[in-house]
Amino acid sequence: MKQELQEKYIELQILDQTIKQIQQQLSILDQQLFELQRLNENLEEISKVNLNSDILTPLGAGVFIKTQLKENQEVFMNVGSNVITKKTIAESKKIIDEELQKIKITILQMEQEITQATINATNIQQEIKETNKNESITSN
Numbered sequence: 001m002k003q004e005l006q007e008k009y010i011e012l013q014i015l016d017q018t019i020k021q022i023q024q025q026l027s028i029l030d031q032q033l034f035e036l037q038r039l040n041e042n043l044e045e046i047s048k049v050n051l052n053s054d055i056l057t058p059l060g061a062g063v064f065i066k067t068q069l070k071e072n073q074e075v076f077m078n079v080g081s082n083v084i085t086k087k088t089i090a091e092s093k094k095i096i097d098e099e100l101q102k103i104k105i106t107i108l109q110m111e112q113e114i115t116q117a118t119i120n121a122t123n124i125q126q127e128i129k130e131t132n133k134n135e136s137i138t139s140n
Helices: 002-046 089-139
Strands: 054-060 063-068 074-078 084-088
Touching: 002 089, 074 089, 084 089
Parallel strands: none
Antiparallel strands: 054 063, 074 084
16 A cells, blocks of 8 residues: 555656656746737838838847838848748748647647646646545554
8 A cells, every 4th residue: 555655756746846847847838929919010011111211130148229110111130041032021920820720739738638638637646635534543
């Protein structure tokens, strides 16, 4: 009985760690989703800005530089392996939309994994409770 109980506790700890890891991954995916949605909005907005308008361009870490917009229909986009290519706003938005869909699907799959792991953990907790209850009855 004790061996079985220890195994259940270990299984429960593993499920708990799995749930925490998935939640961390979900948090990262949620951030990526937010950033891509914001990028899509920014692409839409930049295409409406008049050419030669002064704009603030981010350099990173909250630092901006004042620049003049020379092009509002094409952007340079990193397409992987540090390869940068010129894309129209529409092409860029299509690529971003595809990435958004992939992330949303992954998020749904991970949420299902958390749900299943939670159900499994609840079942194991119930089994532990029953085992402890039975042990206390037999020891009396």
